[in-house]
Amino acid sequence: MRGMWAFIHKLGSPPWFFGFSGTLVRWLLPVTVLLLAVGAYWGLLVAPPDFRQGNSYRIIYIHVPAAVVALAGYYVMAIAGAISLIWRIKMADVAMRAAAPVGAVLTAVALVTGAIWGKPTWGAWWVWDARITSMLILLFLYLGVVALFEAYENKTAAAKACAVLTLVGTVNIPIIYKSVDWWYSLHQPASLKFTGESAIDASMLYPLLVMIGAFYLLFAMSMLLNMRAELLWQHRNAHWLRQRLDVS
Amino acid sequence: MYFESLAAAWHMDGHGSYVWMAYALTTMAVVLMVWLPLARFRRHLRWVSADQLRQAGDSQL
Numbered sequence: 228m229r230g231m232w233a234f235i236h237k238l239g240s241p242p243w244f245f246g247f248s249g250t251l252v253r254w255l256l257p258v259t260v261l262l263l264a265v266g267a268y269w270g271l272l273v274a275p276p277d278f279r280q281g282n283s284y285r286i287i288y289i290h291v292p293a294a295v296v297a298l299a300g301y302y303v304m305a306i307a308g309a310i311s312l313i314w315r316i317k318m319a320d321v322a323m324r325a326a327a328p329v330g331a332v333l334t335a336v337a338l339v340t341g342a343i344w345g346k347p348t349w350g351a352w353w354v355w356d357a358r359i360t361s362m363l364i365l366l367f368l369y370l371g372v373v374a375l376f377e378a379y380e381n382k383t384a385a386a387k388a389c390a391v392l393t394l395v396g397t398v399n400i401p402i403i404y405k406s407v408d409w410w411y412s413l414h415q416p417a418s419l420k421f422t423g424e425s426a427i428d429a430s431m432l433y434p435l436l437v438m439i440g441a442f443y444l445l446f447a448m449s450m451l452l453n454m455r456a457e458l459l460w461q462h463r464n465a466h467w468l469r470q471r472l473d474v475s
Numbered sequence: 476m477y478f479e480s481l482a483a484a485w486h487m488d489g490h491g492s493y494v495w496m497a498y499a500l501t502t503m504a505v506v507l508m509v510w511l512p513l514a515r516f517r518r519h520l521r522w523v524s525a526d527q528l529r530q531a532g533d534s535q536l
Binding site for chain 2: 256263267271272273274275276281282283285286289290293328329332333335336339340343344346347445448449452453455456459460463464468469472473
């Protein structure tokens, strides 16, 4: 327990985090690329086609992971926002801002791949279905955080405003999860369930789980890379950073 | 592999264009998610090394 708190405490220290994240990213990059390649190959070429949708369902292997991690990423951003508001920890600001563009890209991927999947399945690129509309709102929330931070001269005030926007936007998350049950229209309900049997065969499920894992790692890596770029700029004149860069 | 030939994998019974387009766009997004922050990191790194050179030049005067 004490070890965990010491670790959390160290996360708030820019010099320590800079070194730690550098090592972590070097490991994450090859593992993520490998998992993405294996998952994509498996899903695209090895898994059997769906008995009703045929081969178009193969888009699930990017659509669902992107959507799942876009939602999980919002939690990361919201928790960082709450820490930033309550304890005024600078590293939490950096984490919150680093998560926003990554979440925005993943949400856009989920929406675009969903549109491409919708065309052969529903006959339309876009419908104002509850799930799709609430995902579009998620995209605007992510982009809103990015834009709001840039709009402020005073970066402390900017971080505060972004944290408030992030926390207010959390309302949207349960709406996205529940949208397929509350407003049953076009979007199919979840195939994966935490409790009970998943509505998907093992031959299709395993590549999906590999891709979900790969997208989680991708999110973590991209967020860490964003944080490192931001820390480098914030501490560009700091002694510890200059020393470290001299060595390398 | 499920498909009997590469041509069949490309065509996917008429769904190939949708599936491959979705994967191509996602690949582009994944590359951007890694490349953009790395490019920003390198840009800042160049600024720092230029600044170090500037300071070294100043101290020699």
